[in-house]
Amino acid sequence: MEEKTNMTPDWLLLRRYAQEDSQEAFAALTARYLNLVYSVCLREVHDPDVAQDVTQAVFLLLARTAPAFRSKTALPGWLFRTARFAAQNARTRQQRRRHYEEKAAQAMQQQEEGAGDAAWTEIEPVLNSALAALREGERACVLLRFFQGLSFAEAGAALGLSEEAARKRVTR
Numbered sequence: 124m125e126e127k128t129n130m131t132p133d134w135l136l137l138r139r140y141a142q143e144d145s146q147e148a149f150a151a152l153t154a155r156y157l158n159l160v161y162s163v164c165l166r167e168v169h170d171p172d173v174a175q176d177v178t179q180a181v182f183l184l185l186a187r188t189a190p191a192f193r194s195k196t197a198l199p200g201w202l203f204r205t206a207r208f209a210a211q212n213a214r215t216r217q218q219r220r221r222h223y224e225e226k227a228a229q230a231m232q233q234q235e236e237g238a239g240d241a242a243w244t245e246i247e248p249v250l251n252s253a254l255a256a257l258r259e260g261e262r263a264c265v266l267l268r269f270f271q272g273l274s275f276a277e278a279g280a281a282l283g284l285s286e287e288a289a290r291k292r293v294t295r
Contacts, residue, residue, distance in 0.1 A: 131148075131151065133152065133155075133196075133198040133199075134192065134193070134194040134195075134196065134198070136148040136149070136151055136152050137152065137189045137192045137198070138192075138194075140152070140186070140189050141189040141190040141192070142190075149186060149189075152185070152198070153182055156198070156199065156202050157178070157182075159199060159202060159203065159206075160178045160181050160182070160202050160203075160206045161174055161175070161178045163202075163203055163206040163207055163210065164177040164178050164181070164206050164209070164210040164213075166210075167206075167207060167210030167211055167213075167214060168210050168213055168214050168217070170217075173210075173213055173214075173217065174210070176213070177206065177209045177210045177213050178206070180209055181202065181205050181206050181209050184205060184209070185202070185205075254266070260282070260292055261292045261293070261295055263282055264278050264279075264282065264284075264289050264292040264293045265292075265293055267281055267282070267289075268289070268293050274286075275287075275289045275290045275293070276289070278293075
């Protein structure tokens with residue numbers, strides 16, 4: 124029977140599938156054109172996983188539309204056009220999804236940055252008042268440690284103090 128389906132014209136296999144629900148006939152068509160459809164899809168989308176999904180979609184569409192095919196329909200041409208169209212649609216959906224994901228990531232980043240700016244806006248006026256209220260030695264240690272980025276040892280050395288003394292002044 125295998126040899127017989129290889130020689131059977133496409134339109135007859137389609138008719139058998141459409142009228143008799145012959146899975147064997149549809150399997151023969153799929154085997155005959157699977158590589159054609161997959162290669163068209165792969166050339167369009169450049170992603171093997173997406174190409175497999177689109178190939179499945181093309182054969183599902185073939186199964187649904189099989190009753191409408193006429194004996195003069197050139198199945199390879201129909202599969203080629205359908206595969207290209209489906210692959211281009213898949214590529215467009217991928218590009219849109221990627222675009223929306225990038226926009227969402229940018230929006231989240233801007234919100235995070237905006238949240239930091241909002242926190243700074245609240246803290247900024249209080250910070251200067253709090254620094255001004257510190258004693259001179261404590262203020263100098265805090266400024267060297269947090270605004271200049273010095274370690275406790277470096278801040279202490281800059282002020283002629285030990286590391287432990289600078290740590291205590293900052294902690295107070």
